Amino acid sequence: MQGTSRPDRELLDTAALCGHLLSPGSVHALLAEHRHRLFPDELFADLFASGRGRPSVPADVIATVMVLQALEGRSDREAVVALGTDLRWKAAAGLAITDEPFHPTVLTLWRNKLRASEAPQRIFEAVRAVITETGVITGRNRRVLDSTVLDDAVARQDTISMLVAQICRVRKLVPELAKVWVRHHNLEGGRPPCDWGDPADIDRLVSELVDDANELVWAAEDLVAEGVELSEAQGDAVALLALVAGQDVEPGDGPGRWRIAQRTAADRVCSTVDPQTRHAHKTRASYRDGFKGHISVEPDTGLVAECDLGAGNVADTDAAPGLIDDEPAGTEILGDAAYGSGEFRDHLDNKNLKAKIKAPPLRPAVAGGYTLDDFDIDLDANCVTCPEGVTVTINKSRSARFAKNCEGCPVREQCTTAKAGRVIKVHAHHALLAAARAFAGTDEFDSDYRRYRPMVERTIAWLVANNNRRCRYRGIERNRIAWSVRCAAVNLKRLGTLGLGFDGGWTVARAALAA
Known part of the structure; x- marks a missing residue:
């Protein structure tokens, strides 16, 4: 059941004895005075379906600790230690000086309740x-x-590490798959033996791992076909194994041979410990x-x-x-x-x-040459006119192909290097993008x-x-x-x-x- 804070103060209430030491306007002072208004019991009532049982830690206390924990970047254990030893935390949470803090796992319990709730x-x-x-x-x-x-919160894993870890995990989660034969060096986990300086031996290891992974996935499919119902965790583990077995490899030399592909798969999983983490490229250098x-x-x-x-x-x-x-x-x-x-500009509009x-910068097809804005795009007439005055029609794929019109053009070297001539792709929201580029050069926008x-x-x-x-x-x-x-x-x-x-x-x- 949901616990509530007492309306009266303890004899050794920290805020009453030491509240004057809190910096005015600090988060600790705000929470000490207003935590009940900020985080009333009603705000968290839906997290407790039953009115029976042992009362929980009061919601205003938990919310206060979570806010201070986030503010100071502390772990659960560090936050609980601060709640027991830091007078600012005690005052903010409404505890007495002699009060003992709760166990760190209480924070985990509340986060799980919040995650499962509608808000x-x-x-x-x-x-x-x-x-x-x-x-x-x-x-x-x-x-x-x-x-x-x-x-x-996890480390990036390479392809081999992900395959070994997920093979072991699937065999552990699905007892029926533990009977499927796989190569012995995969059973204990860790890095299997390999001559890492020999590309041929690396390809041999990759082929063995992919073969083992595929055998387990096929065996799982057979189990489902036989009527064995896999749990959500088991199904997710098998699906993740199938994904990591295929996302980074390509056919090698010979049948049944695989090697690491020299490319990065779209939406690549980079860790089996946290399959939802992804490669993030905020900039070209990061x-x-x-x-x-x-x-x-x-x-x-x-x-x-x-x-x-x-x-x-x-x-x-x-x-x-x-x-x-x-x-x-x-x-x-x-x-x-x-x-x-x-698309986003259209959403705003x-x-x-x-x-x-x-506005994203326009990149010319030839360095220092013509950009899209040098062409007259008439959406009403459904045509595009180049800087030399040649007009072509926009086709159904929203492309304007100048083709033979580029032959003998005196400014072709400033326009395109394509043998088939210049092709203009007209964006579905061209009018919005063109207006944005024009607006970006005004004083109103710059200021x-x-x-x-x-x-x-x-x-x-x-x-x-x-x-x-x-x-x-x-x-x-x-x-x-x-x-x-x-x-x-x-x-x-x-x-x-x-x-x-x-x-x-x-x-x-x-x-x-x-x-």
């Missing part, structure tokens, strides 16, 4: 409700979108594994209006619509070129949101973009401080909850700086509203 990000939503009530971002009609790569944290920020205050977390290889434009779905019409959406796709997003867009980097710096760039959990859902709690903690810290208080309702200092 797993309710701590962030509770803080966002406070922001809305204060009016600190009311009338501020700009939102800046950005993302940052969050390192995963190659990391993990997840992407996405945020929508009000630039003047630095407050996070919305947040999300997804796989590291998910495009920013795929996550962006969910960040701005609740924004009113007329809101200006700012972002870098990663958000400049025609349909919602009556104004895009101030950097707002340079003033407000960089402010999101400040918020990201706050979010990844204290080693919070590295995720502590495996899987998207667990880390999405952790990311939302981190955003809530940073918002609370920022609200404290802005002078958050309660006087019949949540308020902030007038100076913050006027800024």
Whole structure:
């Protein structure tokens, strides 16, 4: 059953004895005074279906510890130690000086309850409700979108390590498959013997591992055909084995031979320990594994209006619509070129949101030559005119092929090197993209973009401080909850700086509203 905090104070209540030592406006001071208003018992009532049994740790205490844990970047064990020894934590959680902390696994239990609930990000939503009530971002009609790569909690595995580990895991999870013969060097796990300096021996090992994996997958299919029902965990393990057995290999020399492919598979699984982590390429020079944290920020205050977390290889434009779905019409959406796709601009246009997003640069087919904007594209007439005045029709595949018109053209070397002549691909949202490129060169765009867009980097710096760039959990859902709690903690810290208080309702200092 759900436990509740006592309305009266203990004799040795930490906040009563030491509350004056808390820094005014700090998160500890805010929670010590307002945690019951921020995180009332009703907010977590649905997590406890029964009114019987031993009372849980009070919800306001757990929420307070989770916020402070996210704020300071502590593990569960470190957070519980701080709750027992740090007077600031005791005061924030409403404990007496002599109170003992709960066991670290209680935090795991509550996170699992949140993850299984219909509102797993309710701590962030509770803080966002406070922001809305204060009016600190009311009338501020700009939102800046950005993302940052969050390192995963596991190590990247190479193909051989993944195959060996998953073969062992499948044989352990499905007892019937333990009877399937596989080569002995795979049974104990670890790195099988191989001459790593000999490419032929590496290919031999890869072939053996792939053959063993395929035998197990086929045997599992036979079990299902015979009516054996695999559990969800067993089915997922077999499916993952089939995936890692095929994603990184290609046919080798001879029948039944395999070798490591000299390419990277799309949506490649890079660890069997956390199959949801992905290669993340935020820039051409940055190659990391993990997840992407996405945020929508009000630039003047630095407050996070919305947040999300997804796989590291998910495009920013795929996550962006969910960040701005609740924004009113007329809101200006700012972002870098990663958000400049025609599809996302069309989404903003349909919602009556104004895009101030950097347009992706056009790359000429020939260095220093003509770009798409040098061609006159008339969508009404369904034709394209080149810089030399030659006009061709746009075909059904949205391509304009100049073909023989390029023969003998005096500026061909500035236009194309293709033997078949220049081909112009007309984007489905060409009009929006062309208008965006034209708008990007105006003073209105430059002044707002340079003033407000960089402010999101400040918020990201706050979010990844204290080693919070590295995720502590495996899987998207667990880390999405952790990311939302981190955003809530940073918002609370920022609200404290802005002078958050309660006087019949949540308020902030007038100076913050006027800024």
